[in-house]
Amino acid sequence: MNEWLRKKKVHDFFQQKGSVQLERTLSGFDLILLGVGAIVGTGIFILPGTVAAVHAGPAIVFSFIIAAIVCAFAGLCYSEFASAVPVTGSAYSYSYVIFGEVFAWLVGWVLILEYGLAVASVATGWSSYLMSLLEGFQLHIPTALSGPFNPAEGTYINLPAIAIIMAVAFLLTLGVRESTRINTIMVFIKVGVIVLFLVVGIFYVKPDNWQPFMPYGVSGVLSGAALVFFAFLGFDSVSNAAEEVKNPKRNLPIGIIGSLFICTLLYVSVSLVLTGIAPYTQLNVSDPVSFVIALVGQDWISGLIALGAVVGMMTVILVMSYGGSRLLYALSRDGLLPKSMSSIHPKYKTPIKNTLIFAVAVSLCAGFVPLAKLAELVNMGTLIAFSIVSIGVIFxxxxxxxxxxxxxxxxxxxxxxxxxxxxxxLMSQLAYYTWIACVIWLLFGLAIYIIYGRKHSIMND
Known part of the structure; x- marks a missing residue:
């Protein structure tokens, strides 16, 4: 049993026999953009309307602030770990140093689920927005190719979702510098669209729509916070870039905290304008931002917002896929997964094999499996990682x-x-079936560790 709890020292990550290190090319600004790219997506284009209508009313701004505070606390803990243990693998690597191998493996196993389901879920939403955008140009994707396997509704495969995941994977194989350049362009596009909405929308705000400000009481604000927490997922993926960052002790905290601050500012601003333009009771729609702009007759901006949503979700897919591939790289490098998954391409300096393996597995989920209920597992996986990192700071x-x-x-x-x-x-607020599914996933992961990882771990050397 002692071998299950063996720990690694920080210098072990850089002195592993046969290990090839990733190239350090990223600045603090690159990391902020990676964070914004991962965070700002469905959370700003969909959640504010539905949560305001059903749970919090205009007080959704408080829901976002509460969720941001929880994430900021966890973000500060991540920043200390990222500064002290500047290696790829995020909470997995931190757990290896602090708690031991089996805990690290289980955290990594949960994070694989988080990144994978997040990418699949966002790709499914991206597919819907893309089809909506194409319909504006009288272009249509056949129904059979536009959704997960459900013969009753005439859908068999979500081809756009598979296509975007594989396209992003191909981009990631070309190198982290090239990927961050594309991410930077897309982040500026989607933030520009959001700012355009705010600048135009503020002229149509009616303060009367903010009354009553807290129609569902404090309990509504708190339940709203548990839901909009999903909007902040992704900032932890910044810490996966640790081995590719110049001066990680300085730049990683800047990237994590900076991206959280910018995204909170955007979320609160959009929520205020959204609930100010239309009564919160009218916002329970799938595209609230486009909806309210169309209400005031600015249809051309509504089209740009749809484009911004498509671009915005692409950055989330990119950064979460990046995080997933780097996590698989870390697990493989430590021998807990087959060594071939940690091989680095001699030209592009990226782990091409595991990037493509991750993409294929996730694209199959996005293409064929309805992910509505499984998406809550993304929150569970993230909260487990957050809690481990938070308490781990003390150790x-x-x-x-x-x-x-x-x-x-x-x-x-x-x-x-x-x-x-x-x-x-926040974990206690999740549904019971989410807990059951998480326990099953953890037991499956423990079996893999006992059968394979424990025997092949580099700590055996």
Missing amino acids: LRNNKSIQPGGFKVPFYPVLPIVSFLLCVF
Whole structure:
């Protein structure tokens, strides 16, 4: 049993026999854009309307702020870990240093689920927005090719969802620098569309629509916070870039906290304008941002917003696919998955094999499987990682193998403990079937570790 709890030291990650290191090319600004690319997607184009209409009313701004505070606490903990343990693998690698191998494997196994389902879910939403955009040009994708396998509704495969996942995977194989350049362009496009909505929409705001401001009470605001938490998923994927960052001790905290701050500002601003243009009771639609702009007669902006949504979701797919492929690289490099998955292409300096394996597996889910209920597992996987990282900071401070210096969580140890408790509270709000599915996934992962990972781990050397 002792071998299950064996821990790695930070220098072990860089001195592994036969290990090839990733190329350091990313700046703090690149990381902020990666974070914004991962976070701003369905959360800003869909969630504000439905959550305002059903749960929080105009007070959805408080829901976003509460969710942002939870994420900010976790983000500060991630920043300290990323600064002290600047290696790829995110919470998986941190757990390996602090808690031991079996805990690290299970955290990594849960994160694979998070990244995979997030990519599949967003790709499915991207497919819907794309078809809506194409219909504006009188172009139509056959029904049989536009949804998951459901013969009763005439759908057999979601071809656009598969296509976007594979296209993003191909882009990622060309190199992280090339991928971040494309991500930068797409982030500026979608943020530009959001700013356009705010600039135009503010002239149509009627303060009377903000009354009553909190129609569902405090409980509505809190339930809304649990739902809009999904809107902030993705910032942790920034820490997966640790081995490809110049000066990680400085730039990783900048990327994590900077992207969270920008996204919170955008979410709150959009929510205020959205609920100010139309009564919150009218916002329970699939495209609330386009809906309210169309209400005030600005149809041309409505079309641009649809384009912004398509571009915005592409960046989420890109960054979450990047995080998933780097996590598989870390697991493989440590021997817990087959070594071939950690091979680096000599020209592009990227782990091409595992990038394509991840893309194929996820595209099959997006193409054939309805993901409505499974999507909640994304929240569960993220919250497990957040809670592990939050409480792990306390153990990190007592770890003598960690070099001093770098970013430190303020108000230690209160803030990490509060962050851990908040994550556990949000997990308790998830449905029982989500817990059951998560336990099944963890048991499956434990079986893989016992059969394969424990025997092939590099810690056996």
